[in-house]
Amino acid sequence: MSDLEWRDGAARKKAGKGAAYSIKDLAGRAHWNTESLPDGMEAGLQATAVFSFDVAKSVDADDRVNSSNTYGFIAEVMAVEVDPATAAITIVKYVTVHDAGTIINPMIAEGQIYGGALHGLGGALYEEMAYDDDGQFLAGTFMDYLVPTACEAPTIDIAHVSSPSPLTTLGSKGLGESSSMTVPAAIANAVSDALAPIGVRITELPITPSKLWAMIAAARTGRSA
Incomplete structure (x- = not known):
């Protein structure tokens, strides 16, 4: 993977000519065309994202916590x-x-x-x-x-x-x-x-x-x- 880069909306080799793959194409191969994946590569897509906000705090010693950013x-x-x-x-x-x-x-x-x-x-x-x-x-x-x-x-x-x-x-x-x-x-x-x-x-x-x-x-x- 070290010889690849993301450039002009596609994944491609850093040097020389070669195929370029868009996010749509890569996602399609991982989800729909799993037979095109290299041997040993697990099919499927997974991503993890974490979000926090300034007023959120951990549970304190009295078991109190502010779990929402704002309240109606x-x-x-x-x-x-x-x-x-x-x-x-x-x-x-x-x-x-x-x-x-x-x-x-x-x-x-x-x-x-x-x-x-x-x-x-x-x-x-x-x-x-x-x-x-x-x-x-x-x-x-x-x-x-x-x-x-x-x-x-x-x-x-x-x-x-x-x-x-x-x-x-x-x-x-x-x-x-x-x-x-x-x-x-x-x-x-x-x-x-x-x-x-x-x-x-x-x-x-x-x-x-x-x-x-x-x-x-x-x-x-x-x-x-």
């Missing part, structure tokens, strides 16, 4: 109605505000918010990893493991506050599915607020109708659910 911020407001007779929960207003710094593609950004919100809605109201007393899984199909669909999706009012990050080239921050973490808390707090007059407080998820009905009934009779 989110605030959400959830208003719900709870039918005390059936324990049905209806979302009447949902507002979510995100600070993702400089937004490069608004349509993709809002798609991430919608996806995260529905993910969080599933965790808050529907999706439960249920087991019986013998440890048998009870939610192995979508008949039992419920996920929200477009029919269950609430109207989402989305707004943005942009404070560009000084740590990234374009000022962008993270946004991917951030509402998946905040929607469950927002719904649980809203339901707790709605049922506060009878002493119901949500402390676990998902808030299924059967669980919530039992909590309402227990609160009315003065016993624990």
Whole structure:
């Protein structure tokens, strides 16, 4: 290899005339035309690259680490109605505000918010990893493991506050599915607020109708659910 060099967009001999091979040709031989490789040369392509950023640090003595270059911020407001007779929960207003710094593609950004919100809605109201007393899984199909669909999706009012990050080239921050973490808390707090007059407080998820009905009934009779 010492007699080769990269010149004029191709690998060629340093001195004298000979064949020249572009990156496209070399990659094609290594991946598609492996029979053309010299004896003993292993086929395939592999590359390793390492990236770091100034604010990244190693784990300290207290097991703390900053693993991201920058962080987005989110605030959400959830208003719900709870039918005390059936324990049905209806979302009447949902507002979510995100600070993702400089937004490069608004349509993709809002798609991430919608996806995260529905993910969080599933965790808050529907999706439960249920087991019986013998440890048998009870939610192995979508008949039992419920996920929200477009029919269950609430109207989402989305707004943005942009404070560009000084740590990234374009000022962008993270946004991917951030509402998946905040929607469950927002719904649980809203339901707790709605049922506060009878002493119901949500402390676990998902808030299924059967669980919530039992909590309402227990609160009315003065016993624990």
